[in-house]
Amino acid sequence: xxxxxxxxxxxxxxAQDNESLLEIARQHKIEIPTLCHLDxxxxxxxxxxxxxxxxxxxxxxxxxxxxxxxxxxxxxxxEKLKKYRRMIVALLASEGNHQxxxxxxxxxxxxxxxAYDTGLLYVRVPYLYPNKVTDASHESFxxxxxxxxxxxxxxxxxxxxxxxxxxxxxxxxxDCTIVADLNVPWGSAESCxxxxxxxxxxxxxxxxxxxxxxxxxxxxxxxxKYIVTARxxxxxxxxxxxxx
Amino acid sequence: MTVEDLQELxxxxxxxxxxxxxxxxxxxxxxxxSCGSINVRDMLKKALAxxxxxxxxEVVGTGCMGLCGEGPLVKVLPEGTxxxxxxxxxxxxxxxxxxxxxxxxxxxxIDTSHPFFAEQMKIVLENCGRIDAEKIEEYIAVEGYAAxxxxxxxxxxxxxxxxxxxxxxxxxxxxxxxxxxxxxxVRKVQxxxxxxxxxxxxxxxxxxxxxxxxxxxxxxxxxxxxxxxYAVGAQQGYIYVRAEYPLAIERLRLAIKQAERLGLxxxxxxxxxxxxxxxxxxxxxxxxxxEETALIRSIEGRRGRPRPRPPYPSEKGLWGMPTLLNxxxxxxxxxxxxxxxxxxxxxxxxxKSTGTKVxxxxxxxxNTGLIEVPMGISLRKIVFDIGGGTPEGTEFKxxxxxxxxxxxxxxxxxxxxxxYESLSSVGSIMGSGGMIVMxxxxxxxxxxxxxxxxxxxxxxxxxxPCRVGTVHIHGLLxxxxxGKATTNDLPLLEELCMMVKETSLCGLGQSAPNPVLSTLRxxxxxxxxxxxxxxxxVPSGTDTPPTTH
Numbered sequence: 001x002x003x004x005x006x007x008x009x010x011x012x013x014x015a016q017d018n019e020s021l022l023e024i025a026r027q028h029k030i031e032i033p034t035l036c037h038l039d040x041x042x043x044x045x046x047x048x049x050x051x052x053x054x055x056x057x058x059x060x061x062x063x064x065x066x067x068x069x070x071x072x073x074x075x076x077x078x079e080k081l082k083k084y085r086r087m088i089v090a091l092l093a094s095e096g097n098h099q100x101x102x103x104x105x106x107x108x109x110x111x112x113x114x115a116y117d118t119g120l121l122y123v124r125v126p127y128l129y130p131n132k133v134t135d136a137s138h139e140s141f142x143x144x145x146x147x148x149x150x151x152x153x154x155x156x157x158x159x160x161x162x163x164x165x166x167x168x169x170x171x172x173x174x175d176c177t178i179v180a181d182l183n184v185p186w187g188s189a190e191s192c193x194x195x196x197x198x199x200x201x202x203x204x205x206x207x208x209x210x211x212x213x214x215x216x217x218x219x220x221x222x223x224x225k226y227i228v229t230a231r232x233x234x235x236x237x238x239x240x241x242x243x244x
Numbered sequence: 245m246t247v248e249d250l251q252e253l254x255x256x257x258x259x260x261x262x263x264x265x266x267x268x269x270x271x272x273x274x275x276x277x278s279c280g281s282i283n284v285r286d287m288l289k290k291a292l293a294x295x296x297x298x299x300x301x302e303v304v305g306t307g308c309m310g311l312c313g314e315g316p317l318v319k320v321l322p323e324g325t326x327x328x329x330x331x332x333x334x335x336x337x338x339x340x341x342x343x344x345x346x347x348x349x350x351x352x353x354i355d356t357s358h359p360f361f362a363e364q365m366k367i368v369l370e371n372c373g374r375i376d377a378e379k380i381e382e383y384i385a386v387e388g389y390a391a392x393x394x395x396x397x398x399x400x401x402x403x404x405x406x407x408x409x410x411x412x413x414x415x416x417x418x419x420x421x422x423x424x425x426x427x428x429x430v431r432k433v434q435x436x437x438x439x440x441x442x443x444x445x446x447x448x449x450x451x452x453x454x455x456x457x458x459x460x461x462x463x464x465x466x467x468x469x470x471x472x473x474y475a476v477g478a479q480q481g482y483i484y485v486r487a488e489y490p491l492a493i494e495r496l497r498l499a500i501k502q503a504e505r506l507g508l509x510x511x512x513x514x515x516x517x518x519x520x521x522x523x524x525x526x527x528x529x530x531x532x533x534x535e536e537t538a539l540i541r542s543i544e545g546r547r548g549r550p551r552p553r554p555p556y557p558s559e560k561g562l563w564g565m566p567t568l569l570n571x572x573x574x575x576x577x578x579x580x581x582x583x584x585x586x587x588x589x590x591x592x593x594x595x596k597s598t599g600t601k602v603x604x605x606x607x608x609x610x611n612t613g614l615i616e617v618p619m620g621i622s623l624r625k626i627v628f629d630i631g632g633g634t635p636e637g638t639e640f641k642x643x644x645x646x647x648x649x650x651x652x653x654x655x656x657x658x659x660x661x662x663x664y665e666s667l668s669s670v671g672s673i674m675g676s677g678g679m680i681v682m683x684x685x686x687x688x689x690x691x692x693x694x695x696x697x698x699x700x701x702x703x704x705x706x707x708x709p710c711r712v713g714t715v716h717i718h719g720l721l722x723x724x725x726x727g728k729a730t731t732n733d734l735p736l737l738e739e740l741c742m743m744v745k746e747t748s749l750c751g752l753g754q755s756a757p758n759p760v761l762s763t764l765r766x767x768x769x770x771x772x773x774x775x776x777x778x779x780x781x782v783p784s785g786t787d788t789p790p791t792t793h
Contacts, residue, residue, distance in 0.1 A: 173711055
């Protein structure tokens with residue numbers, strides 16, 4: 001571990017070289033939008049919202065999986081990045097059936113917040129209106145796959161924190177879906193402990209608790225902090241971080 | 245097995261071959277097998293038996309001889325006469341006329357002084373059409389495993405890396421990274437366990453270079469990998485080969501078994517401290533598994549999805565260990581470089597792109613098949629001299645290189661030298677070696693749509709730009725092709741392409757828009773001709789609502 005100095009948005013900072021650029025930026029109150037990232041889970045660099053421009057590199061780099069280097073000059077909020085982030089949110093909006101007005105997490109939704117934050121007012125690409133399976137077979141929870149953004153937070157929290165690995169991804173490309181066990185109804189997934197962690201970390205209304213009405217359900221991701229801290233102190237069994 | 249044993253084996257095999265007055269080499273690669281070369285073999289054997297020639301003439305199944313469009317091919321040695329479109333009748337004639345009455349079968353004879361053969365230069369394919377791929381002795385008889393013997397008994401690992409570096413060899417998978425530098429990085433990483441992996445997941449539509457090498461000369465890959473293993477300090481190699489290549493898999497399995505039996509793979513190779521094993525891993529039909537991090541995950545038995553780099557596989561690859569990953573054709577170049585020296589290799593091609601490149605010529609061209617040319621040859625020579633130009637009555641329009649990651653090179657750039665830098669300067673890439681020729685009957689919007697359809701189906705779905713962006717780009721192309729798109733859709737198409745190119749996670753997404761961007765660059769009029777005026781004005785470049793709605 002070593003200390004490096006770098007520049008983020010004109011600000012000279014020093015940081016440890018095993019931290020991600022995202023962690024460093026957030027420590028210094030520099031906001032970078034994220035979706036697949038969640039403190040306490042491993043990073044997969046999949047949503048591409050946290051992409052940064054690094055001087056001297058012709059490729060954009062995701063903040064969550066990029067480590068700092070001595071003398072690095074990073075820009076987090078250029079016009080190009082803002083435009084690409086807006087387009088990514090637009091693509092997400094077009095991919096699912098995100099009808100906010102009839103969603104349980106309306107006003108508590110990370111996708112909705114991202115749309116506000118990136119200034120998305122109008123989606124220029126056609127909506128794809130998917131028709132994936134909505135599964136209410138679990139006694140306490142529902143998965144509405146048309147509202148899923150495939151961030152894989154549920155997959156990771158179930159594998160890395162709960163240790164059950166109920167969720168995984170089936171299909172490829174636009175046909176990707178989250179499946180329980182070997183693609184069985186959630187209610188008959190034997191590995192599920194009904195802990196509800198996946199529901200709490202889901203950024204949208206794809207995973208929700210039964211019995212809540214429109215705009216009533218708030219998601220809480222704070223619990224992860226306690227588990228991860230306990231694990232670091234050795235008070236909790238640790239599984240090798242292994243995405244998906 | 246010692247070096248002397250190897251030489252003895254080579255001599256024995258040469259003597260065995262010299263006993264035959266003639267050797268009939270029939271093409272046993274997938275292309276010719278699919279058009280009946282097995283029947284040809286049976287007929288050759290039957291006719292030889294009838295003429296009492298079975299003891300003096302050998303029938304040999306070989307690798308691809310190149311002119312796949314005219315198969316099945318049969319070559320008569322030692323004369324070197326090559327016959328095309330050999331069916332059972334012609335096979336009988338070859339025996340009865342060529343061998344017995346010594347008059348070549350004129351109707352089916354190919355003129356081997358034709359530029360198709362004369363302009364080529366064979367290093368990777370030197371043994372294809374020359375040896376029986378299923379007999380290790382034949383490979384040994386043409387100096388096979390001599391390079392491995394030399395490396396293991398005479399050279400230090402660092403010397404091997406230096407020799408490869410000096411040769412200037414660059415990765416033949418498409419990206420063109422210096423092979424020697426890559427080997428050097430893996431060699432320098434401290435680790436007890438390292439791996440050598442061969443990427444044989446060739447998936448570009450129209451490309452069959454790697455398949456032909458694997459089918460025609462599998463031992464060459466094993467030898468190249470073993471040399472790599474010695475150089476970087478690995479004891480285990482994996483060949484990741486796609487399941488759609490059953491013949492290549494069969495021959496690789498056989499080749500590994502033969503090499504193990506002779507002690508050329510396994511423990512204490514050539515009585516040294518060097519141990520090296522190779523196993524096969526069969527792909528399950530995902531194009532994205534040709535991407536190195538996805539390939540590694542697939543070998544590990546997990547879902548083949550790419551991960552962000554760094555860390556690169558050379559530091560953290562298979563099961564977290566330093567891993568050397570090269571393409572089939574790259575490994576195929578190693579043995580000749582060691583045998584003939586880096587200076588010899590570096591003198592071929594251009595200073596920055598040394599050696600040769602194998603291309604699979606397909607599309608609207610007279611001579612379709614497998615060719616190997618020195619780097620720096622002009623595209624014109626490939627298309628018009630080697631390929632014989634487009635069919636009667638049509639004009640050359642573009643050559644597509646690099647498959648779904650590449651671009652189209654129009655007639656105006658026909659004199660571009662075929663090397664890594666020049667091809668990227670005209671908006672295409674070297675790629676793995678697919679080359680599809682298009683003539684005036686080809687519609688460029690359809691070409692772009694075809695490749696985008698491929699990419700959208702092959703996207704793994706991990707990152708948003710590739711998963712959703714490719715679907716929308718394909719949808720827009722579909723609308724343009726149907727004449728339903730407006731002039732507002734073209735800027736949107738370009739914006740989406742740039743966005744997918746710049747923000748996707750792996751090479752698949754980053755290069756997926758290339759066919760669209762390159763056809764837009766050179767054939768923009770073909771797109772514009774199909775567009776209509778929009779009903780309402782939507783400003784491009786912003787995501788603001790239309791002014792009237």
